[in-house]
Amino acid sequence: MLSVEALYKAHADAVLAKLRRLGIEGPALEDLLQDVFVIALRRQAKIPKDNDSARRWLFDAARKLAANFHRLYRHKYEALDPDAIDAALAEPEDPEEHIALCNLVRTALRELSSKDVELLRRHAIDGESLPELATWLRITKSGAHVRLERAKERLRVQVARLEQGVELRGDRKPEVIEAPTSR
Template identity: 30%
Template sequence: MSSGTEHEDLFRRAYAANFEPLLAYALRRVEQPEDAADVVAETFLVAWRRSREMPPEAEVRLWLHGVARRVLANHHRGGVRRGRLGERLRQRLRPVVAADPGSEVPERLTVRAALAGLGESDREVLMLTFWEGLEPREVATVLHVSPAAVRTRLSRARARLRDLVGDDLAPPGHVLDVMAARAPEEGR
């Protein structure tokens, strides 16, 4: 029997004998059952990669538990990191979301509707330039085109947007004439 086949056989026997006990071990240590399945899969992946280092069968169970323990530690550290990252992202997104009153201002709704009426290329070049604040050379990098092509697209996109919106948008704020109409008096 070759050495490679011997290691594969040892791995198969270790897997068959220890899968369920390792799954139970992981289930008791994680919050979600699918996380336990991931821990066991990662444990056996490590065992497969290190099968030549695997101890004799009498000691393999403890060795696998040691591997599973390290995998669980990595899993928990990863969960803490993901939680911290999620919180940082939530903190960063709050001002961005709160700073865009676009859905509250009729003129901005008009612009959004006009943008939706543009082609994808025009819309993207306008949004990258005005909403993301990118320079034409930066937009060119994002779109994988030359800066000259961006300037040309931007000029055409502005003209098309102007055609859709018109030049006479009121300054940002409330539309007064909507609220200025007199309400009918009662009894008339």
């Protein structure tokens, strides 16, 4: 039986290349390479004895780890960007424009159904995941995804109509927030 250290010396470059071919890049590349060999250490008794079979076993572990990596939502949509965090926490460059946008969105939300507003609030503000939304709606996760996307699209349409000055329904006036006065 080959030791994990010997496997690492013999196959680390090949496993790294395999992970790259599987679409892993950046800091995750080294992390997943280490994960492959951590798994090899934990399952040392299950690794085939001959070198070629052990190599295939390592490639299989790398393939499974890469598939799991790509399945995770955060790797597709969330990037660790300190500048983005700073920008999100910073005051808006134009407070009046920001207030106008808030008023526009608030007015558009009033034009949506209460179910759409609740769905958008739960997802965007409360941070509920699709499985949590699906449970609340008593539907499947994919059904919740469809409903969420449709609610987002209805909100986008309402905002676009308001931006163009089109009267939506009734004679509701937008709720106005006053800009903070400087002291």
